Amino acid sequence: EEQEEDVLRELRLFLRNITERLSLDRRFKAFTKPVDIEEVPDYLMVIKKPMDLSTLLTNIDEHKYVTVGEFMADADFIWKNALEYNPDSDPMDRNIRHRACALKDTVRAIIRDELDEDFERVCEEIRESR
Numbered sequence: 001e002e003q004e005e006d007v008l009r010e011l012r013l014f015l016r017n018i019t020e021r022l023s024l025d026r027r028f029k030a031f032t033k034p035v036d037i038e039e040v041p042d043y044l045m046v047i048k049k050p051m052d053l054s055t056l057l058t059n060i061d062e063h064k065y066v067t068v069g070e071f072m073a074d075a076d077f078i079w080k081n082a083l084e085y086n087p088d089s090d091p092m093d094r095n096i097r098h099r100a101c102a103l104k105d106t107v108r109a110i111i112r113d114e115l116d117e118d119f120e121r122v123c124e125e126i127r128e129s130r
């Protein structure tokens with residue numbers, strides 16, 4: 001009903017705000033757009049579910065997420081994929097893994113500081129009711 005749509009609208013605003021803040025952080029520039037398959041032709045052989053910050057924003061606008069947990073699961077693919085695709089000891093790999101770990105910790109810290117647990121519980125009730 002209308003109250004549920006009010007909750008999901010507030011969820012989308014919260015998720016857009018987080019995603020936009022991450023996209024402005026220069027540490028996360030490599031994660032702002034999909035990996036360019038022309039530049040990195042073997043990427044899709046290694047990474048089964050590519051994800052990036054611009055795709056998160058599109059998903060939010062398409063009402064893909066009904067809970068913060070669903071959003072977090074997709075956001076986690078961004079840094080998990082980077083750790084998987086960049087396993088080597090060379091400086092480039094180490095640098096992007098460092099940024100991937102910073103992204104993981106930053107998302108979790110924002111959610112812990114800014115998400116009301118009761119709000120997420122209401123979102124989960126809506127998801128289970130659908």
Ligand SMILES: CC(=O)c1csc(NC(=O)C2C[NH2+]C2)n1
Nearest residue numbers: 030035081082085086092093096
């Ligand atoms: C987004 C992401 O994880 C990404 C983009 S380029 C890249 N890695 C490289 O270009 C090479 C350094 N060793 C492979 N990783």
